[in-house]
Every structure is written in C-alpha cells, then in structure tokens.
Amino acid sequence: MFRQLLKASLVASVVAFATAASAQGVHLRFGLADDADALDPHLNRTSAAETILNALCDRLVMLDQSMQFQPGLATQWTWSPDGKTLTMTIRDGVVFHDGTPVNAEAVKYNIDRAMNLTGSARRADLTAIDKVTTDGSKVIVQLKEASAPLLAKFAERTGAIISPKAAEAAGANFGRAPVCSGPYKFVERVAQDRVVVERFADYWNKAAYPIDRITFRVIPDDTVRLANLMSGDLDIIERLSPADAVTVQKNPQLKLLAVDPLNYQSIVVNIGNSKAADNPMGRDPRVREAFELALDRQAINEVAFNGQYVAGNQPVPPSSPYYEKSLPMPPRDAAKAKQILKDAGYTQPVPFELLVPNRPLAVRVAEMMQSMASEAGFDMKLKVVEFATTLSMTEQGDFQAWGPIGPQNANDPDAVTYMSLHSAGNRNVGKYANPQVDRIAALTRTETDPEKRKQAFHDLAKAIGKDRAVIYLYHQRPLFALSAKISGVEVSGDGYVLFRNMKLAK
Structure with missing residues (x-):
C-alpha cells in the first residue's frame, strides 16, 4: 500500500510541476534515474550530472555516435610528430553565460583547474600533461609522454569548459550554480527533485537548440519513471529496464532508443x-x-x-x-x-x-x-x-x-x-x-x-x-524511452543525449 501511495504522490507532483511550467515555451521534461552530484565537471562522478552538464557546458571536442571527433569549442587540433604536443584552436566569438569571453586563457584555466583542484575527479585523466600555454587563440598542451586517449578525455567532462570568473567567485560552491558556455544556462536545483535549465540567448549555435527549457526530474523508481512517461508527464526517460522495452515498443505514443557506447x-x-x-x-x-x-x-x-x-x-x-x-x-x-x-x-x-x-x-x-x-x-x-x-x-x-x-x-x-x-x-x-x-x-x-x-x-x-x-x-545498451512527439534525438558515442537538433512537437 505504501509503495502505491508513494507512486501516486510522485506522479501527482510531476503533474503539478508540469502545469506550473507550461508557460515556458517548448519545455522538455527528462526523467533521471538518480540525483546528480556536484554540477562541476571537474568534481562530478555521476552519470546523472554528466547528462545535465551536456546541456550546460560546451566541450573542447565533441564525439558523435560513430565515435568520431567533431569540433566543439576547439575548431581544429593538431599533434606534433612525436605525439607530445597537442595544439588546439579555440572558437572565436563564444561567451560564457555570465558574458565573459571563452578564449585560450579560459581553456588553460580549466585544464589547470582540472589538474590541481582539491578532490578533482579529472586529475587522473591529465597525468601525461607537463604544462599548458597559450598563443593568441591557440592552446598548446605539452605532454611528458604521448597520450592518445587525451583527445577523448577532452570530449567528455575533462573538456567541459566553465567560466573562470564564476569559478573564482564561487570557489568550492561552483557546482551549486554552474556557469558554462553551453546551449542552456542554469536556472535552479531542488535536491532529490529537479534541475532546471533554459536556453542561452547568446549561444554561438543557438539555432541548433529549438527547445526553450529542460527540466531534469529525479525519479529513481523504474516503474514510476516509465509510468510518468506513459501518462505524458515526462517526455524522455533514461535507463529503461530491458524488461520494459517491449511495452514501449508496443505503445504507438512512445519510441525506444538504444545506443551502443563502449562498455562491457x-x-x-x-x-x-x-x-x-x-x-x-x-x-x-x-x-x-x-x-x-x-x-x-x-x-x-x-x-x-x-x-x-x-x-x-x-x-x-x-x-x-x-x-x-x-x-x-x-x-x-x-x-x-x-x-x-x-x-x-x-x-x-x-x-x-x-x-x-x-x-x-x-x-x-x-x-x-x-x-x-x-x-x-x-x-x-x-x-x-x-x-x-x-x-x-x-x-x-x-x-x-x-x-x-x-x-x-x-x-x-x-x-x-x-x-x-x-x-x-x-x-x-x-x-x-x-x-x-x-x-x-x-x-x-x-x-x-x-x-x-x-x-x-x-x-x-x-x-x-x-x-x-x-x-x-x-x-550493455543504454535504453531511452521517449514520446513519439520528440524527433531529432542525437546521442554521443559514450551514450549521452546531446539535445542538439532535438524537437518536441506540441
């Protein structure tokens, strides 16, 4: 009985929240299986936080579904013949959510922070780095030894770039209200309940992000998460149980999305x-x-x-x-x-x-x-x-x-x-x-x-x-279930929704 009452309460809370947010333009509601830890790419360890950070923070390099590197904040990159120097050219005209410029110095600050911040979860990714310097719009990463995986690290949280000004001002509390340069900016967070982001008007590629607002709802129970999707109170959910895949596939109002990241x-x-x-x-x-x-x-x-x-x-x-x-x-x-x-x-x-x-x-x-x-x-x-x-x-x-x-x-x-x-x-x-x-x-x-x-x-x-x-x-194949009203879903090669070119019909 308690479990039934709990599920009913959770469904009701989602309905109430969706009604209150209905005037926010095109509003996507994303069901997460877990609450996120710190929304700081250098400290974060959970996949829930990485999903949210994909909306908030641009990365130096992007990874498409075929595991091929694509330009991000870095428009191009080259390796020295000995593989010990990586030179990246940073995209011009990009700003953080606080209006400060994204430039080579900001990227250097981020790499140094990831290497030296107390408790950094990214430090181990960067042990091959000797030093980072800048030259105009270029960031030069000099290595102690060649490191082929380094570029892949810059395509995940290690390469997510945050505002140096905001990081210095917030100190250890940066993850509570992150400031990045991604397509969406932080609005609010309620622990164990939701994180809300909205489209950043000054984003350099904003035309590729037609959804105005995303609410990430924390619903740990697989059954409740799917029930909210089926009732229309969520638009997309992660970590669908394989046992529920057939249920989704038989429902004409839903779609199943399976992706193939590297794992075993x-x-x-x-x-x-x-x-x-x-x-x-x-x-x-x-x-x-x-x-x-x-x-x-x-x-x-x-x-x-x-x-x-x-x-x-x-x-x-x-x-x-x-x-x-x-x-x-x-x-x-x-x-x-x-x-x-x-x-x-x-x-x-x-x-x-x-x-x-x-x-x-x-x-x-x-x-x-x-x-x-x-x-x-x-x-x-x-x-x-x-x-x-x-x-x-x-x-x-x-x-x-x-x-x-x-x-x-x-x-x-x-x-x-x-x-x-x-x-x-x-x-x-x-x-x-x-x-x-x-x-x-x-x-x-x-x-x-x-x-x-x-x-x-x-x-x-x-x-x-x-x-x-x-x-x-x-x-394992991460399984997403989503409303048939959603189109254009792109997923990165490591299994995360990118939100780019995603559309939600009303």
Missing part, C-alpha cells in the same frame, strides 16, 4: 591477488577456457535482457572498429569444456566461487552461468554481496572470481582495456600480469596514428585471448 560486463578472475588466487580457475588458463565454453552468451542476453544488449567476447562490441574479427565469440560447447578439464587432469566437478554484486540482473546472470557451468563440469558457488562490499573485497584480494562487472559509458577503448589488463591498471584487481599484454596496452596509449592504434587494439585482443584473465560476457 565480465567475469574478472583472481590470477595473483593473495592466496585466494590459488585455485584451478586462478592457476590454469585451461580451466578458464573450459568455463568460457560452458557459457551461452546469446542465451544470457535473450533471457536476462530480452535481447536488448549485445553478447560479446572482447572488451569492445563486435560492431566496433577495434574488435578483432579473427577471434569471434565461441559457441557454447559443454562437451568440449568437460574434455578440456579431463585432459588437464581435473576431477570433476571443478569448484570455484563467484563474487556477485547484489543487483537483480547481475544475480540473474550469475544464476544462469551457474546452471550452464554445472553441465560442463564445474561446481560454481555464488557469493552475493552488496556492490560497495565487493569493491573492498576485490581490492583486498578476497575473491576467486567477480562479476558480472565492468566499466560503463567510455568514449575511448583505453578505458575498457588498459585499466583492467595492464599489470599497473587501477582496475586490475585480479593482478593479471603478462609482459606482452603490458607492452601492447602501453602502445595503445602512446600511438597517435589512428590506424596503427587500431591495429594495436587488435593485437591486444589476440594477446589476452589465451589467458582469459577477464572473461567478457556482454555489452
């Missing part, structure tokens, strides 16, 4: 992190090969996610140019898995424990894998624990295998490879170490020639395929 969900095997790695899965790549053959990735996708995700066996999805096509996803073969275990001298069933984050879909996938593995000669136990607890357990090496787990919404393949596969990677909790993998992973970071870098990622896929320290399962 996987099983991370403890190879060398404490004594917990001393088990057949941790010691022997043949056992890991048998476990992979026990899995039916397509069935997992169909049953757990209504076929809305993408099954995969590499850090990037099969549609990615970085995918190594000579290593296609192996079909399930339980008989071959049993034979591999037998030939390796293991008495079946082979025991191992999987640490599972306590999330409904993760547990469902783990239970499916448990059933599949049992038919292939494994005795797989599940240890279901709160997600935050799994983080501390894996850092301490207190696990045999962990998953489904993985990075989300990356905009460069470096974010889904180096950090989990290089021996010094900050997400390599299984302490996997392979000198060949380290060498190739380092090359993917320093090679700035696009074709050579792509080949390096292909070589990396081949190098990791034998060890299977990370067993890739599937790639």
Whole structure:
C-alpha cells in the first residue's frame, strides 16, 4: 500500500510541476534515474550530472555516435610528430553565460583547474600533461609522454569548459550554480527533485537548440519513471529496464532508443591477488577456457535482457572498429569444456566461487552461468554481496572470481582495456600480469596514428585471448524511452543525449 501511495504522490507532483511550467515555451521534461552530484565537471562522478552538464557546458571536442571527433569549442587540433604536443584552436566569438569571453586563457584555466583542484575527479585523466600555454587563440598542451586517449578525455567532462570568473567567485560552491558556455544556462536545483535549465540567448549555435527549457526530474523508481512517461508527464526517460522495452515498443505514443557506447560486463578472475588466487580457475588458463565454453552468451542476453544488449567476447562490441574479427565469440560447447578439464587432469566437478554484486540482473546472470557451468563440469558457488562490499573485497584480494562487472559509458577503448589488463591498471584487481599484454596496452596509449592504434587494439585482443584473465560476457545498451512527439534525438558515442537538433512537437 505504501509503495502505491508513494507512486501516486510522485506522479501527482510531476503533474503539478508540469502545469506550473507550461508557460515556458517548448519545455522538455527528462526523467533521471538518480540525483546528480556536484554540477562541476571537474568534481562530478555521476552519470546523472554528466547528462545535465551536456546541456550546460560546451566541450573542447565533441564525439558523435560513430565515435568520431567533431569540433566543439576547439575548431581544429593538431599533434606534433612525436605525439607530445597537442595544439588546439579555440572558437572565436563564444561567451560564457555570465558574458565573459571563452578564449585560450579560459581553456588553460580549466585544464589547470582540472589538474590541481582539491578532490578533482579529472586529475587522473591529465597525468601525461607537463604544462599548458597559450598563443593568441591557440592552446598548446605539452605532454611528458604521448597520450592518445587525451583527445577523448577532452570530449567528455575533462573538456567541459566553465567560466573562470564564476569559478573564482564561487570557489568550492561552483557546482551549486554552474556557469558554462553551453546551449542552456542554469536556472535552479531542488535536491532529490529537479534541475532546471533554459536556453542561452547568446549561444554561438543557438539555432541548433529549438527547445526553450529542460527540466531534469529525479525519479529513481523504474516503474514510476516509465509510468510518468506513459501518462505524458515526462517526455524522455533514461535507463529503461530491458524488461520494459517491449511495452514501449508496443505503445504507438512512445519510441525506444538504444545506443551502443563502449562498455562491457565480465567475469574478472583472481590470477595473483593473495592466496585466494590459488585455485584451478586462478592457476590454469585451461580451466578458464573450459568455463568460457560452458557459457551461452546469446542465451544470457535473450533471457536476462530480452535481447536488448549485445553478447560479446572482447572488451569492445563486435560492431566496433577495434574488435578483432579473427577471434569471434565461441559457441557454447559443454562437451568440449568437460574434455578440456579431463585432459588437464581435473576431477570433476571443478569448484570455484563467484563474487556477485547484489543487483537483480547481475544475480540473474550469475544464476544462469551457474546452471550452464554445472553441465560442463564445474561446481560454481555464488557469493552475493552488496556492490560497495565487493569493491573492498576485490581490492583486498578476497575473491576467486567477480562479476558480472565492468566499466560503463567510455568514449575511448583505453578505458575498457588498459585499466583492467595492464599489470599497473587501477582496475586490475585480479593482478593479471603478462609482459606482452603490458607492452601492447602501453602502445595503445602512446600511438597517435589512428590506424596503427587500431591495429594495436587488435593485437591486444589476440594477446589476452589465451589467458582469459577477464572473461567478457556482454555489452550493455543504454535504453531511452521517449514520446513519439520528440524527433531529432542525437546521442554521443559514450551514450549521452546531446539535445542538439532535438524537437518536441506540441
């Protein structure tokens, strides 16, 4: 009863707010799954805040849905032959929401702030930078070593440019009322309820943003969020549950939008992190090969996610140019898995424990894998624990295998490879170490020639395929549901709505 009353109250509050705002021109109402943290691109860590910052802040570089770089505040950029200097030309005639100019000095201020601000969440993105200088409209970024992912970082929050004047005036409170140069300016925020932005009249490309006002509503309950969309009280919602995709597709007043950013969900095997790695899965790549053959990735996708995700066996999805096509996803073969275990001298069933984050879909996938593995000669136990607890357990090496787990919404393949596969990677909790993998992973970071870098990622896929320290399962597809009245929706390559060219019919 309480849950029903709560849902009714939330629906009523959205209706009341929509009525009060009806005189604001073309008004888009966007349903968020979580409240945002600080609306400061250098401190922010949540995807909800990044969605809002996409409306508020221009970035140095834009990333289209094909993962290609497009001009943003930087109209052009060039690398030095040694890959250690990046020169960007800043767009002329752009102003911040407070009327101050966007120029090379403002960009330098932002990069320096991201590197040095106490608590900066972007500092790790910029460790390769030695110094930043300016020359007229140009920003010159000099590096300690070549860093191919740097341009991709400037296409996300690291490249979101804020007003130096406003930042200096607000200090630590900047994120409460951010001032950027994007198509929309900040109006108000009510914690746990809404953030409101309105079109910036002096925006350099305002014709591409016909919507006058956007209200981001915080509605954590998936069911309530969808109910508000179906009733017409929201126009677009994020994080639609895959189980609700069919409902949306059958409704003529709604549309389903699925996007394919770089991400993966996987099983991370403890190879060398404490004594917990001393088990057949941790010691022997043949056992890991048998476990992979026990899995039916397509069935997992169909049953757990209504076929809305993408099954995969590499850090990037099969549609990615970085995918190594000579290593296609192996079909399930339980008989071959049993034979591999037998030939390796293991008495079946082979025991191992999987640490599972306590999330409904993760547990469902783990239970499916448990059933599949049992038919292939494994005795797989599940240890279901709160997600935050799994983080501390894996850092301490207190696990045999962990998953489904993985990075989300990356905009460069470096974010889904180096950090989990290089021996010094900050997400390599299984302490996997392979000198060949380290060498190739380092090359993917320093090679700035696009074709050579792509080949390096292909070589990396081949190098990791034998060890299977990370067993890739599937790639999540962020699902948006929206009113049929919305047209022209553009989504960035890392899975965020851009609001550019979006129209909402009345």
